[in-house]
Amino acid sequence: MQVPAPFEYERATSVDHAISLMERLGSTSRLIAGGHSLLPMMKLRLASFDYLIDINDLHDELGYIEAGPGEMRIGALTRHRELLESATLTAAFPIFADAERVIADPVVRNRGTLGGSLCQADPSEDLSAVCTALDASCVIRGPGGAERLVSMEEFHVGPYETAVGDGEILVEIRLPVRPGCGSAYEKVERRAGDWAVVSAGAAVWLDGGVISDARVGLAAVGPNTTGIPEISAALRGQEPSESLFEQAGAIAARSCDPATDQRGSADYKRHLADELTRRTLRRAVERARS
Amino acid sequence: MTTVHERVDTFHDNDQKPVGYGRMLRKEDPRFVRGRGRFVDDIRLPGMLHLAILRSPVAHARILSIDTSAAEASPGVKAVVTGAMLAEQGLAWMPTLSNDVQAVLATDKVRFQGQEVAFVVAEDGYAARDALELIDVEYDVLDPVVDARRALEPGAPVIRDDLEGKTDNHCFDWETGDEAATAAVFARADVVVSQDLVYPRVHPAPMETCGAVADFDAVDGKLRLWSTTQAPHAHRTLYALVAGIPEHKIQVISPDIGGGFGNKVPIYPGYVCAIVASIVTGKPVKWMEDRSENLISTGFARDYIMRGEIAATRDGRILAIRTNVLADHGAFNGTAAPVKYPAGFFGVFTGSYDIEAAYCKMTAVFTNKAPGGVAYACSFRITEAVYLVERIVDCLADELGMDPAELRLKNFIRPEQFPYTTKTGWVYDSGDYEPTMRLAMEMAGYADLRREQQEKRARGELMGIGIAFFTEAVGAGPRKNMDILGLGMADGCELRVHPTGKAVVRLSVQSQGQGHETTFAQIVAEEIGIPPDDIDVVHGDTDNTPFGLGTYGSRSTPVSGAAAALVARKVRDKARIIASGMLEVSVADLEWDKGSFRVKGDPGKSVTIQDVAMRAHGAGDLPEGVEGGLEAQICYNPSNLTYPHGAYICVVDIDPGTAQVKVRRFIAVDDCGTRINPMIIEGQVHGGLADGVGMALMEMIAFDEDGNCLGASLMDYLLPTALEVPDWETGFTVTPSPHHPIGAKGVGESATVGSPPAIVNAIVDALEPFGVRHADMPLTPSRVWDAMRGNARPPI
C-alpha cells in the first residue's frame, strides 16, 4: 500500500469556486485534475499538500473541444481519451491523435487531462510538444475572474514550472486554425505506456507548395519543451524536400540538451531529435498536401 | 524411449472433462476471473493491526542512533521496534537459505538501500505509514560497493564486518569440470572464440507483492501465519529454528498467491517482523509491502558477469566450453538453491552438445545491493547457463561463417547417448534433440526466413533470426545430494477417496498460478479413473498437507507430480484387492480399465472405483488383511532430475533510424516429456516467453554510483505488455523421462530460460551488417543504437 501523507480534500463546484478556495488556502493547496501525475508523486511522498481541490466535477465547464472561426478551443479538463477520439480535432490536427495513441495507457488516458499535462510541465510530457508545434496559447484565469492569454513559450517557465501562478487555473488552450496545415507526432519509447525516450511533433503550413510556416516541438530532450525558432526560420519560404528536412533535423539535434539516463544516452537522444524531426516533418508535409 | 513429434494436440472438448490427461479448463479459474480469489491481503482478522517497515535510504551506512519517540506518540501507533530491541531477544539476525545470515532489522549498519531498519505497528496501515516518517535515524554514510568487479579490490569497503574476521567482500569460490583437460582441448583446437557477457540483475516482480498476517495465540502458544510463500513447509521448519516456536505450534498458510517466480521462496525480514509484532502486541498483525519495497528489497535474479569461451574444429565440431563468472550476491547471500550447489545448476552450461571437456570457475562477491539470487524462473541459474552457451555458440557460428542452426544440429547429443553424463557430471535422463529442432525450423519456415533476410539486407532493412536450443535440469532433487538447510528435497503426498468416490489429494507444493488444482487432479484421475472435477486438491496449508519443499525450479510436476501418481497407484492397488473380494475372483483375474476393474474374459462383471470406495467404507466384509478406508500416503524421493529441452526461434525487425526492436515472430517447440494438460503447458510457455522479451529488451535493476536502486517502481523497472509480444507459435515433441513414474518433466521455466538468448541472437543477427558479434541485455533502443555504431557496452 503506497499512501500519501494526510491531506484535506474539497470538490470545487465551479472554476471561480476553485479559485476562491486556492486564494483562501494558499500554496499548501493543489488542484487535482486526472491525478495521474499528482497522485503518484504524493503516494511516493515526493510531494505533499495540505489541501487538494478536485476540479473533476467541472467537466461540463472545462471539458470541450470547440472549432470556431480561425481557432480551436479546448477546455483544460478535456481528457486524453476525448482528445484521442475527437473527429473534429483529428481532422484539423492529426498530431493530437498521433500523440494520444502513445501517451500512457487507456487507464491513464481515461482520467488524465490536457490541462494537467501542461501544468505538470514534465520535460518528457507529450502534449506540451504538440501544443508548441501548433503554436497554441493558454488561457489562465485568476482571482476575480481575470483572464490572461500566454503563448506556449511563456507558459513554460522551466521543468515542472509554468506561468500559472498562485490562485490561478488554466482553463483553455487555443489553437490557431490556418489553411494548408499538416501535422504529425512521433515518439520512441522503450515499451508501450512508457514515457518518451524522445518525441517530436511538427506542424507545417503550405501555401502554393511553399512552406509558409513550420514549427517543431520536442519532448524529453532537455529541461524545456520549447519550439525551436531556428527550424521555423530555416523552413519558412522553402519548398519541402528531403534535404530541407535533414537540415531541420540537424538543427533539432544541436538545439536540444538531453541527458543520459535509463531511457538512453544523450547521444542517442540527440540522434532521435534529428531522426524524429525529419520523420514528422515529412509526414506533416504529406498530410498538408492531401 | 519414444519421441512423438507433433505440432498441436488433438483437442479434447473442454466440456467432456477427460478422465486424466488432456486439455481441460483450469478448475481454479472461476474464482480468479470472478474476483473470488483469497490472497494474503484479503485476510482480515478481528482486532488486526498493521505493520509498516522503515527502510534505509542509503546503500551503506553505520547507524549512529534511532529515535522512535515521536513515532510512538503518533496517533494509532501500538509499537515501534528497532534492531536493538530485536537483538535483546536474539532475533536481530536470521539464517538465509544459503547458510549465510541476514539482518531482520539492521543493528550496526545498513548494507543496501531499502534494508529494514525499524517497524511500526498501528491500528491501520495509514497510521503505520505516517509514523515511519517520524522515526529519526542518524546515519554515518559509508562508501558503497556497487560494481561487483571492484568488490575484491584492496581497500574496498568491507560490507560484512558482522562476520567474524571478515576483511574483504569475498562470498565464495566455486568450480566445476576439469580445468587441465579443458585447457588441453583449447590448446589444440582450430578455432577458439571468447566473449564477455553480462546477464544483468532483474527482478521477479510478481503482481502480488510479499506480505504476511501473523496471529500468535498466547494461550495455546500457536502461531498461524498466512504468508506469500512458495514453500510453506520449509518456512515452517525455519521459523521453528529461528523463533524457537515448536514446529507443531506453527501453521503456515499460503493462500492464493499472485505470482512467485522465485521471489517468494526466501524468508523475508517482513515475515519475521510480523511474527514478532503479533507476539509483542498479542494481536494479529498484517504486513504487506508496497511495489517499491518489493522491487528494491526482495530477491532479485541473475547478476552474473561472464566470460564464455568455446573451442571447435574448423568444420564446426564443438570441442570444449570454458567460462569464468563473477557473481554479484548483494549484501547477504540469500540464494535459494540446494546447499551443495552455491551456483545453483549453472553446471549445465555445456548445453545440449556432445563435447570433450568443460570447465567453469566462479567467484561470488558481496555488494551493497539487495540480497537474493533467487529463481525468477531460473531453475537455479540455468537461465544464466543457457544464455551463456547459446550466445557463444552463435558467436562461434559467426566466426566459422556457419549457419547457427546447422552448427547446433551438428553438435547435439544423439538420442542413443542418453542417459548422457556431461563433462560437468550431470546425467541427462532423456532427449531427442534433432526432431525438436527440425520441427521448430519447419514451423518457422527457416529457409524462407533466411531468403527474406537476404532480400531485406539488400534493401538496407534490418531483420534478424535467432535460435536458442536449451536443455534444462529441473525437479530438485534426489535427497542424497540435494537439500535446503538440511531439508531433503523429497515431497510427500496423500490421497483419500471418500465413500461416494470423490477424492481429496493433499500436496506439499504450492501454486502461484501454475494450475496445480487442475494438473494434480488430472494426474490422479489418470491413475484411478475418478474425474478431475471430483478430486479436490488441497495445498498451501502446513496443518493440512504432508511435508515437502515447495514450488520453484520447475519442481512440482517432476517431484510432487510423481508423488501424486504413485500415491494414486497405491490406492488403486488397494482398490484392486477390495474389488477382487467384491467380484469374488483373484486379483490376478482383474483388469483395470481406467475407472473400473473387470473380470478378465467376462466383461459384464465389473465394479467401478466408486463402488469400491463405498465398499471400503461401508458395511460388509473386506478381503482378509485389508483395513477399511481407501487412502494412502507417500514420500517421493526423485532418483534424478528431469531434463526438458526445447528449440526456440525468434524473428526481429529493427528500425534502422530509431534502433527500436520489434519481435515479429516467436516459435517455441518444447519437450517436457508426457504432457498432462497441454493448455496449462502452453500458458506456462506463453508467460515465460513474455518474461524473456522483458529481460532481453527492457528489464534491469540498475543502480547509480551511490548504490541507489534505479528500478524502484514499475515506471522505472519496465515489464513487457501485450504490445511488445507477438502471437506465440508453440509446438511440442514428447520425450518422456525414463525415471519419472509418468514420464513428465518440468516446464514452468523452460520459456524464461530459452527465450532471452533466442531474442538476443536474433538482434545480433539483425545487426550483422554493422559487424556486431555481441550486445548485452537489456537491448533498449539506445543500447541497440550504440551497438550499431560499434559502441556496444555492458549495462553495468
Ligand SMILES: Cc1cc2nc3c(=O)[nH]c(=O)nc-3n(C[C@H](O)[C@H](O)[C@H](O)COP(=O)(O)OP(=O)(O)OC[C@H]3O[C@@H](n4cnc5c(N)ncnc54)[C@H](O)[C@@H]3O)c2cc1C
Ligand atoms: C503510467 C503513466 C504513464 C504516463 N505516460 C505518459 C506519457 O507517455 N506521456 C505523457 O505526456 N504523459 C504521461 N503520463 C502523464 C499523464 O498524461 C497525466 O495524466 C498528465 O500528465 C497529468 O494530467 P492529470 O489531469 O492527471 O493531472 P494531475 O495529476 O491531476 O495534475 C498535475 C498537475 O497539474 C496541476 N493542474 C491540473 N489541472 C490544472 C489546471 N486546469 N490548472 C492549473 N493547474 C492544474 C495539478 O495541480 C498538478 O500540479 C503518464 C502517467 C502515468 C500514470
